[in-house]
Amino acid sequence: MPSLDLDSYPLSRLADEVGTPFYLYDGAELGRRLGDLTTLTAGGALQARYAMKANSSGKVLARVREAGLWIDAVSGNEVLRARRAGFAMGARPPVVLLTADVLRDNALTVILEHGVLPNIGSPGMIDELHGAGYAGPIAVRVNPGFGHGHVQSCDTGGPSSKHGVWHESLDRLHARATAAKLPITELHAHIGTGPQIREFDENLRHLVALLATRLPEFREVEAVNLGGGVPHAYRPGAERYDLAGFRRLLLEAAATLAQAAGRPIRVEIEPGRYAVAAAGLLVCRVKDIKETEANAKGSGHRFIMVDAGFNDLVRPAMYGAYHHISVVGRGSARPPEPFVVAGPLCESGDVFTRDDKELLDPRELPRPDPGDLLVLHDAGAYGAAMSSNYVSLGRAPQIFWEDGHATLIARRETIDDVMRAECDERL
Ligand SMILES: Cc1ncc(COP(=O)(O)O)c(C=O)c1O
Numbered sequence: 066m067p068s069l070d071l072d073s074y075p076l077s078r079l080a081d082e083v084g085t086p087f088y089l090y091d092g093a094e095l096g097r098r099l100g101d102l103t104t105l106t107a108g109g110a111l112q113a114r115y116a117m118k119a120n121s122s123g124k125v126l127a128r129v130r131e132a133g134l135w136i137d138a139v140s141g142n143e144v145l146r147a148r149r150a151g152f153a154m155g156a157r158p159p160v161v162l163l164t165a166d167v168l169r170d171n172a173l174t175v176i177l178e179h180g181v182l183p184n185i186g187s188p189g190m191i192d193e194l195h196g197a198g199y200a201g202p203i204a205v206r207v208n209p210g211f212g213h214g215h216v217q218s219c220d221t222g223g224p225s226s227k228h229g230v231w232h233e234s235l236d237r238l239h240a241r242a243t244a245a246k247l248p249i250t251e252l253h254a255h256i257g258t259g260p261q262i263r264e265f266d267e268n269l270r271h272l273v274a275l276l277a278t279r280l281p282e283f284r285e286v287e288a289v290n291l292g293g294g295v296p297h298a299y300r301p302g303a304e305r306y307d308l309a310g311f312r313r314l315l316l317e318a319a320a321t322l323a324q325a326a327g328r329p330i331r332v333e334i335e336p337g338r339y340a341v342a343a344a345g346l347l348v349c350r351v352k353d354i355k356e357t358e359a360n361a362k363g364s365g366h367r368f369i370m371v372d373a374g375f376n377d378l379v380r381p382a383m384y385g386a387y388h389h390i391s392v393v394g395r396g397s398a399r400p401p402e403p404f405v406v407a408g409p410l411c412e413s414g415d416v417f418t419r420d421d422k423e424l425l426d427p428r429e430l431p432r433p434d435p436g437d438l439l440v441l442h443d444a445g446a447y448g449a450a451m452s453s454n455y456v457s458l459g460r461a462p463q464i465f466w467e468d469g470h471a472t473l474i475a476r477r478e479t480i481d482d483v484m485r486a487e488c489d490e491r492l
Contacts, residue, residue: 066301067389067442068094068343074466076348076393076438083462084477085438086349086373088449092467095125095344095445099132102295102340105312110319112333114162116293117143119337119446120345124465124474126150129340136161137184137293137335141171144181154179156202156250162290162335164206164253165190166228173197184253184290186229188238195245203242204251204290207232209275212256212268221257221294229254235279248285252276255292255335262296262304266314273318277325288331289322291315295339299387299443306339338446345445347461349373351392351433352409366405366427371439374408374415376455378441378448382414385421388444390428394437403427406439410456417441449475454483 069091079087106113114135117126121143127150129136135158136147144154144163153160159182165172166186176183177199184204185191194203208229212222220226230238242249254272259265269291276289296306315332322330349371359365380386390406391397405427408415420426433439452460459478464471 067391069346069442071346071391071393071440075471076440079464079471080348080350080438083464083473086347086371086377086461087477088444088461088463089346089348089471090120090122090125090341090445090463090465090474091344091346092128092465095128095341096132098340098343099128099134101308102134102336103132105308106315106334108316110323110329110332111315112288112331114290114333114335115340116335116337117147118450120341120448120450121146122449122463122474123150124472125341126152134340135159135333137337138163138181139165140169141173141175144175144179145171148179154181156180156182159202159204159251159288162204162251162253164204164255168193173199182251184251188230188234188241191238191241191245191247194247200246202250202285203247204253204288205230205235205238205242205249206253206255207235207276209254209256209272211271212254212259221255221292232275232279236282239282249283250285251288251290251333252279252283252286253290253292253333255294257292258294258296262306265294265296265306266310269314269318273321277321280322280326280330283326286326286330288333289318290333290335291318293334293336293338295334295336297338297342297443297446299342299389301389340446342443342446345443345448347373347378347388347441347444347448349377349408349439349441351394351396351435351437351439353435354404354432366425367402369404369406369430369433369439370409371406371417372409373417373441373461374410374458375412376410376453376458377408377461378417378444379451379453380447381417381419382412383451385419385423385426388417389442390417390430391440391442392431392433392437393440394433396431396433396437399431401429401431404430404432406430409458454478457483459483 206229
């Protein structure tokens with residue numbers, strides 16, 4: 066079952082106060098998850114980073130820092146957000162890693178100004194860094210030739226993945242980095258969760274074995290980063306990932322890699338979703354219930370129309386991700402029936418109950434009354450962080466709940482927020 070007990074929050078009062086939809090994060094659950102990651106990586110050989118792309122709210126980052134995790138950032142601005150949250154800059158130690166598929170906007174400037182460790186995702190970045198005057202260490206993201214995310218469309222490794230440097234061209238890359246006097250101090254790969262929990266462990270073992278064969282050539286490497294993707298059980302009854310077993314795997318990895326290198330190697334991981342997914346809810350309001358009838362084109366459906374859309378939470382529309390759904394209000398005690406839950410956008414994909422083949426996947430839910438609240442669970446990761454102001458709706462407010470108190474940590478965006486960057490400047 067989802068981790069958060071909806072009876073512990075005054076959802077109705079909060080909805081009246083900030084309007085719907087809104088995000089709510091539970092500080093205690095966030096603390097538990099971060100505690101899990103600290104325990105998982107306790108001891109000098111292991112280090113957890115937080116993949117801040119999952120949720121880059123300042124409040125979350127502050128908790129991450131207090132828990133002793135380091136950061137995986139993926140843009141110059143994420144580095145600056147981490148800096149504002151108090152994370153140390155510089156590459157010794159590399160508290161903030163900047164993993165880039167492409168260096169854009171201020172990424173190069175931020176690397177030069179703040180000395181954070183660049184994790185390069187393609188060979189040409191060596192010349193870009195060198196050309197810009199960078200003379201520090203680098204990390205290299207390796208495409209190990211295998212791996213994929215929780216759905217097939219999240220392709221994190223293999224010939225069709227855009228991420229990283231193909232493992233068989235590492236020699237050439239190494240020579241290029243040496244010529245540019247950029248020592249490679251970290252090898253990195255993020256191969257994703259995989260659709261089956263077992264696959265995650267198998268892929269990681271395979272990855273460790275592959276990187277161990279390469280380590281002897283990389284004499285300046287201090288750390289191997291095995292990426293994120295620590296599984297989170299989104300579906301009720303889904304198998305929970307065994308963190309104790311994962312710790313054993315990581316310690317074994319540290320031993321294998323140290324033996325291969327002939328020196329201690331720090332083993333890093335960089336989960337995002339595990340830290341924050343369970344701690345977040347997206348709360349929206351049921352606006353109406355309507356039906357379609359079967360005809361030659363297909364069967365009819367019952368639709369629950371809510372005021373949140375893929376502008377607020379894009380995961381279901383983007384890759385058919387599952388979020389558990391609860392009804393809060395008068396309808397909540399009714400017997401379940403199959404419903405499609407859909408949002409306000411003029412887009413047929415604006416549906417929260419879809420599968421990864423983009424087909425409707427009606428959910429057994431009690432029939433709500435218009436005005437009831439509908440809650441999408443496990444929305445703390447890639448929820449607000451991936452939200453947009455498509456159709457100028459403005460992004461939803463975010464509330465942090467802790468010790469019985471609610472704090473507004475991001476207000477609803479207004480028309481002025483939405484239009485803030487618009488200008489009329491002659492160039
Ligand atoms: C390079 C990298 N590291 C870490 C993560 C975090 O993955 P997760 O949130 O599944 O743990 C991602 C996610 O896309 C990633 O691309």
